[in-house]
Amino acid sequence: MLTIEQLNKTTEHEFMELLGGIFEHSPWVAEKAIHVKPFSSLGHLYDEMVSVVEQATEEQKLILIKAHPNLGERIEMSPDSVNEQAGAGLKNLTPEEYDKFSTLNQQYMDKFAFPFILAVKGKNKHQIYEAMEQRVQNQRETEFQTAMKEIYKIALLRLEEKIQ
Template sequence: MTPSADAALSTLSELSQPDFVARLGDIFEHSPWVAERSWHARPFPSIDALHAAMVTAMTEASEAEQLALIRAHPELAGKEAASGTLTAASTGEQRGAGLDQCSAEELQRLRSLNAAYQERFGFPFVIAVKGRSRYQIMDAIEARLQNDAQKEFATCLGEIAQIARFRLYALLA
């Protein structure tokens, strides 16, 4: 870890719970309760330890809370992206995957896949897009449409954990 990451973790570990939540409440998309529940695991000796505490808060949540967390994620290249209402983190992540550069045909394919996924599972497709192309993302949606609901629910939570890891490292490392 870098000295700046050590200092950031030390500072985070000393924050009050409301200040901690204000700083990390968006690591898990629109779900500050994850940061709130992980605050008790302080002090955090590493970014990985902080991430583990946050993932534990997510996995120990009720199924209804987990479903709400999954549903808090925006549809990829969906109406929030088109209207400019994505969070800054989601905007950067989707842009990094080239989702803002889809041709009309690609956008139609992606929206059709998103709709089929939403209809099948009742929640949006969630994937950590960092390091993936828009083509890999569309292929992943097609492949994951074959999963059963229980497997897909667990897969989404795993992807959310990975998104959170990327966000924590971007913020603190």
């Protein structure tokens, strides 16, 4: 784990190695945030990264949302996503649970054309499934905004694992 002072001393390459994956498969966020160095705190870094995303176009935000895997799917994911889903019990679904998640994921994708996103740390598979069942009832704009809020939560959790 790094201190913010150590992070501030990193080269551009080191910074990208450390933080390029904070926003799922979207290193452009870290690439833009690096120019704000030095950061006064973890909160400052986080706020700057969120600001980069907030200033992005709706299309860029949609691409960011779509960079996330469907929860519970057995596909290749970033190491952070693998760990987060495993911690929530999503890597050990029974065949029946996997089918339920797959069906609900497909309903969600059919309705919104982007994956269901939830910061799963501290949640179990039952809580995640319940959230999916509730949120699939939402309107698209509500879900788009909810997905962005969840992405920001995920980013903060990932930053907190890397920087003190």
